[in-house]
Amino acid sequence: MKGLRYGGLECGGTKMVMAVCDEKGTVLDTATIPTQAPDETLEHIVAYFKERDVQTLGVGAFGPVDLNFASPTFGNILNTPKLAWQNVPLLKTLKEGAGVPVVLDTDVNAALYGEVVLGGAKGIDHAAYITVGTGIGIGLWLNGRLYHGSLHSEGGHMRIARFPGDTFEGNCPFHKDCLEGMAAGPALLKRYNVEKPEEIWKQEGSMDLESHYIAEAITDLTMLLSLQRVILGGGVCDTPGLVERIREMTAEKLGDYLPRPDKNQMDQFILPAALYPNQGIVGAAVLGRDFSTI
Ligand code: ZN
Secondary structure (H helix, E strand, O other): OOOOOEEEEEEOOOEEEEEEEOOOOOEEEEEEEEOOOHHHHHHHHHHHHHHOOOOEEEEEEOOOEOOOOOOOOOOOEOOOOOHHHOOOOHHHHHHHHHOOOEEEEEHHHHHHHHHHHHOOOOOOOOEEEEEEOOOEEEEEEEOOEEOOOOOOOOHHHOOOOOOOOOOOOOOEOOOEOOHHHHHOHHHHHHHHOOOOHHHHOOOOOHHHHHHHHHHHHHHHHHHHHOOOEEEEEOOHHHOOOHHHHHHHHHHHHHOOOOOOOOHHHHHHHEEEOOOOOOHHHHHHHHHHHHHOOO
16 A cells, blocks of 8 residues: 655745655655746646645745734735745645645744654754754744744844954844844855855854854843754754854853753754754655644
8 A cells, every 4th residue: 555645845935845755754756946936836836746646735934924823814925025925825825726734834843843753853842943044044842832923933033142343234134133134144155255155164263153143042042942952954054063163152152050951962952953954845744744634
């Protein structure tokens, strides 16, 4: 007998990653298409999942997205800078098109859920997932549940202390020098006036600067939420040596104030995503598997 198949979709601003997983979250098939006009893009996605006979579809979407069940615009993309996608009824279109239950969350929460179920935050009740790439996203797993608040977390826009001597004005269009405005990939390229990501790390002090910003965020989240684990994802966090430096700086910033996390075991507290680079699509697939109600 053929095993059950679960669809996962990572819905991004520049590309759509689709995958089919088995019951255990193993990726059986995957495909990527560029994000173009909503109608043709969604049609392509629906066709992919219909052909592959999935039981459910889980979606991790770029935001902001309406996740409030009671809202008349539940499941819609909200005021994204990608204008053609504003107010697109993503959930409804996929559900009607694919004819299977669809579960929608943010791309960050989907990746976090993948790490909780199958990756580095297995068995943990209080965890944060931080992705650092073209933007910065933070997802929270608190008391054994995904946290949404009134919309969803936008932790990339937290205020953080500047790295000593850093005079970069910040490039967030909304807040200038928020976390994302100072430490996401585009902020690093602009600050150092370089074009390629690998050139960033040749600049003197860049590793310390970036580690400082991520460690500031981890320290604030840990003080506020008493986290047991932090998972780091995204292209920037894949830089060799960065996670280790972030651990050291976080231990310094926590300043021996708390008994937990143990500053001698920071390698148990801050971990790179175990499912990298598939945490987003696998997470979306297991979200669909675990939370579809029909
Ligand atoms: Zn911002």
